[in-house]
Amino acid sequence: MQFGTAKCNSISTSSKHTKTKSTYKLHNHILQQVDSNRYLGLTLQSHLKQDTHINNITSYTNKSPQDSYSSQHMNEHTHKVIVRPKLEYCFSIWDPHNTH
Numbered sequence: 001m002q003f004g005t006a007k008c009n010s011i012s013t014s015s016k017h018t019k020t021k022s023t024y025k026l027h028n029h030i031l032q033q034v035d036s037n038r039y040l041g042l043t044l045q046s047h048l049k050q051d052t053h054i055n056n057i058t059s060y061t062n063k064s065p066q067d068s069y070s071s072q073h074m075n076e077h078t079h080k081v082i083v084r085p086k087l088e089y090c091f092s093i094w095d096p097h098n099t100h
Contacts, residue, residue, distance in 0.1 A: 005029035011037050011046050041089055060086060
């Protein structure tokens, strides 16, 4: 399997306040260290919070067609087909105790 090493990066997670700086290589290419990254539609963060992911999903759903020019039936259909699956994807990772 071939990897596009320029597209790869690393993210470190820890419960400690100070993280250990590690350098990772893939095929002699040093991977860039990032604080957040999208993977399979989920935004992962080094501090293990979901706020960036929730903000990205909220921004996406706010861009969906508005009801000012659509019928009620069309709005419901758009919500069920486009918005709802996006909101429910990876829903189980959200901590029910978080409030936004």
